[in-house]
Amino acid sequence: MDVEEGTLNSPTDPGLTACDMDIYQWDAREGCEVRQILDRIADKWSLLVISLLGRRRLRFMELLREIDGVSQRMLTTTLRHLERDGLIARTVHPVVPPRVDYELTDLGCTLLDTIQTLVRWTEDNQLKIAAARARYDATATVG
């Protein structure tokens, strides 16, 4: 298992000037913690997991079934990451066969709201995007 070490950037990174700090309240620097967190939560499977758990508590197999295309391995990895970040809670019931529930933490719930905003935007604009793509592809083909 690869619980990647939290080798974050040093806050005193000499590469950052005062000007940079000003502009990049959250910045585009590689080591930037905000950016690293964004990479994680804006992840393909994370979004789906959080959205599904926002509806109700789910078991591992339920998630695996509901998220079309995810492998057991990727689901496990995603769940561990989200758990590590304190966004979901993992509850193991000591029964046979094993039963593990996943649910959003309070922190996870606040993220859910934000994610749903993103989802809603996508829903609201998918036609525009589809149209833009058609337009783009048409021009590219002609050119």
Place this chain on the structure above:
Amino acid sequence: MDVEEGTLNSPTDPGLTACDMDIYQWDAREGCEVRQILDRIADKWSLLVISLLGRRRLRFMELLREIDGVSQRMLTTTLRHLERDGLIARTVHPVVPPRVDYELTDLGCTLLDTIQTLVRWTEDNQLKIAAARARYDATATVG
């Protein structure tokens, strides 16, 4: 692998409440267009590009410099995708040396708002997440 659909997917399912509908409107199916769009805009580089362009119009090289860690190849790819989706506009100035500007379209601007919500959430909660990680890692190390 087609998991039995019907109850989960159908918007007209009589068993679904209005609240459920809200959630199931975009689903977790592989071919779902919403999911595919989400994968694209929730992309690592796309988020950064849109955020930076939200501030002002930028040239290719400016983007390349500001986004730490992105390669020319990936930046080009990302910009093409965003342009295809109608989120950014690409303007070629017929001068020597060539000059190409990128800026958000109206559609891109609406997405910017949404993304900034996500960014703000991350900024607001990065300490909590860092704490959660420390807690998780401590437990994992002990165990």
Place this chain on the structure above:
DNA sequence: CGGCATCCAACTAGATACTG
């Protein structure tokens, strides 16, 4: 400067087999 093509290394993720 902007950007495409090629090559290749590194990482990702699926399939499979196995465990408690």
Place this chain on the structure above:
DNA sequence: CAGTATCTAGTTGGATGCCG
């Protein structure tokens, strides 16, 4: 059921070189 371990195919992405 809920994972872990291993192996491998596929993809991503960096480096380089060339072109308009």
